[in-house]
Amino acid sequence: MASAEVSLKIAAPMLEVAQTVREQGGEQxxxxxxxxxxxxxxxxxxxxxxxxxxxxxxxxxGLEGFENDAWTCVTCKRCWDRCPQDINIPQLFQSVRRILLESNSNPRTLNQPLGSLRAVGNPWGEPIEKRETWARQAEVPVYGPGVEHLLFTCCTNDYDARNKLDSRAIVEVLRAAGASFGHLGNDQRCCGDLAYTAGDTGAFEQMREANRATFGRARPGSVLVTSPHCLHAFRNRYDDPEGRRRDDGNGRGETRYRHVVELFAEAIKSGALRPTRKVTRKVTYHDPCYLGRYNGVYDAPREVLAAIPGLELREMAHHREASLCCGGGGGGVWVETAKGERLGDLLIREALAAGAETIATACPFCVQMLESSILSFGLEEQLKVATVAELLAESLRPGEG
Ligand code: SF4
Ligand code: SF4
Incomplete structure (x- = not known):
C-alpha cells in the first residue's frame, strides 16, 4: 500500500493514541x-x-483498528507472564484507554462507576456514610491505638449485599482466631485499582492520595485486605502505578499488607484456628489474577481449604499460574458482555468438568462475575460460589462433625 493511502487511514485521534502509546511504551x-x-x-x-x-x-x-480492542483486555497477566520479551501488555492497554477516556471514546457503562469514584469514593454510587453500616452491625471496632490489624474492606465488600456475607464471614474467622482488628469506618475510599486499569489515572490518584492520608493518620503496622485488587494497589501500584510486583509484602513505609487468606493460613498452622466441623463438599478453587499471578499467593487459600474437614479439593484444568480469569479485571466488571461470551463462562465449564459443586475464590469481583455466569446458564442448583472465608467460617461453627 502506498504511504499516502496509509496516511489517509490514520484518523487524528487514533494518531494521538498511537503516538502516546509509542511514547509511553516505546522501548517495550x-x-x-x-x-x-x-x-x-x-x-x-x-x-x-x-x-x-x-x-x-x-x-x-499507528493504523486504525486497535481502538476497537482497547476495552477487551481484562489485565489478567497471562500474556505478560509468558512473553519472552517481558512486555507489560496490560499496561499498553491502560495507556490506550487513558487517551480514549480523555476523548470520551469509552464504553458508556464506565461513566457511572468512574464518576461515582470521584464523587463518593466508591464505584457503586453509594453514600459515603453507608460504608460502615455492615461493620457497625457486626460490632467491628474502629481501628485505633493498640489494635494490631487494620481491616480494609473492598467497596464491594462494604456495599454489595452478596459480598457483605463474605465480610461477615471474615470477621467471624478473625474473631475465632483471637485477632485484634479494627475497621476504618467511613474514612476509607476505594483503592482505585480498577479505575487505573480502566484508564482513569486521575480517579486512581484521587483515591490513592485519600487513602495515603488516612493511613498516614492511622499508621497501621498491618493492613488486612479482602480484595486482591486492594492488595495489589497497596503493595505495588501506589508506589509504582504500572504495578511491578514487590515480594516483601510492603508498600512504602513499614506497613505490611496481606490478604486475609494469608493470615487465615498462618492461624491454622499456629493452631490459633482449628476448623472441626465437616463441610462435605467437592470444591475447586479459582485463583484471582491479582492474588495469584500479580502477587504470588497460591498456597495460602489451598492450605485453608485443605484444613477444612470433609472438603474435597479438586483442581480445574487451568489453575495456579495458568488459571483462567473471571473477566472482572481492567474494568471488565463494568463492561457488558453477552451470555456465552463471558470469561466467567469458561471457568464455570472447567469447574463442572472437575466435578466441583462449589467454586471457592477470594475476590469480591470474582464472586460477582462467577455468580452472574452461573445465573445466566441456570446452573444455580449444580454450582455455588463461596469465598474461602465463608467455607472456613462454616467449619468453625459449633455443630455436628
Ligand atoms: S486479557 Fe489477559 S492475556 Fe489477554 S491481552 Fe489482556 S492481560 Fe493479556
Ligand atoms: S508474546 Fe511478547 S514478543 Fe511475542 S507477540 Fe506478544 S508481546 Fe510480542
Missing amino acids: LKECYQCGTCTAVCPWGDLRSFSPRRFIELART
Missing part, C-alpha cells in the same frame, strides 16, 4: 518480535477474535 513496543505467544495464551481466544499481538502491531504502525 520495539522489543516485541510478534511471536504471538500472548495471543495464544489470552483467555479470550476461546470466545472471540482478539489478538494482543495484533494490537501491538497496530499500535506500532
Whole structure:
C-alpha cells in the first residue's frame, strides 16, 4: 500500500493514541518480535477474535483498528507472564484507554462507576456514610491505638449485599482466631485499582492520595485486605502505578499488607484456628489474577481449604499460574458482555468438568462475575460460589462433625 493511502487511514485521534502509546511504551513496543505467544495464551481466544499481538502491531504502525480492542483486555497477566520479551501488555492497554477516556471514546457503562469514584469514593454510587453500616452491625471496632490489624474492606465488600456475607464471614474467622482488628469506618475510599486499569489515572490518584492520608493518620503496622485488587494497589501500584510486583509484602513505609487468606493460613498452622466441623463438599478453587499471578499467593487459600474437614479439593484444568480469569479485571466488571461470551463462562465449564459443586475464590469481583455466569446458564442448583472465608467460617461453627 502506498504511504499516502496509509496516511489517509490514520484518523487524528487514533494518531494521538498511537503516538502516546509509542511514547509511553516505546522501548517495550520495539522489543516485541510478534511471536504471538500472548495471543495464544489470552483467555479470550476461546470466545472471540482478539489478538494482543495484533494490537501491538497496530499500535506500532499507528493504523486504525486497535481502538476497537482497547476495552477487551481484562489485565489478567497471562500474556505478560509468558512473553519472552517481558512486555507489560496490560499496561499498553491502560495507556490506550487513558487517551480514549480523555476523548470520551469509552464504553458508556464506565461513566457511572468512574464518576461515582470521584464523587463518593466508591464505584457503586453509594453514600459515603453507608460504608460502615455492615461493620457497625457486626460490632467491628474502629481501628485505633493498640489494635494490631487494620481491616480494609473492598467497596464491594462494604456495599454489595452478596459480598457483605463474605465480610461477615471474615470477621467471624478473625474473631475465632483471637485477632485484634479494627475497621476504618467511613474514612476509607476505594483503592482505585480498577479505575487505573480502566484508564482513569486521575480517579486512581484521587483515591490513592485519600487513602495515603488516612493511613498516614492511622499508621497501621498491618493492613488486612479482602480484595486482591486492594492488595495489589497497596503493595505495588501506589508506589509504582504500572504495578511491578514487590515480594516483601510492603508498600512504602513499614506497613505490611496481606490478604486475609494469608493470615487465615498462618492461624491454622499456629493452631490459633482449628476448623472441626465437616463441610462435605467437592470444591475447586479459582485463583484471582491479582492474588495469584500479580502477587504470588497460591498456597495460602489451598492450605485453608485443605484444613477444612470433609472438603474435597479438586483442581480445574487451568489453575495456579495458568488459571483462567473471571473477566472482572481492567474494568471488565463494568463492561457488558453477552451470555456465552463471558470469561466467567469458561471457568464455570472447567469447574463442572472437575466435578466441583462449589467454586471457592477470594475476590469480591470474582464472586460477582462467577455468580452472574452461573445465573445466566441456570446452573444455580449444580454450582455455588463461596469465598474461602465463608467455607472456613462454616467449619468453625459449633455443630455436628
Ligand atoms: S508474546 Fe511478547 S514478543 Fe511475542 S507477540 Fe506478544 S508481546 Fe510480542
Ligand atoms: S492481560 Fe489477559 S486479557 Fe489482556 S491481552 Fe493479556 S492475556 Fe489477554
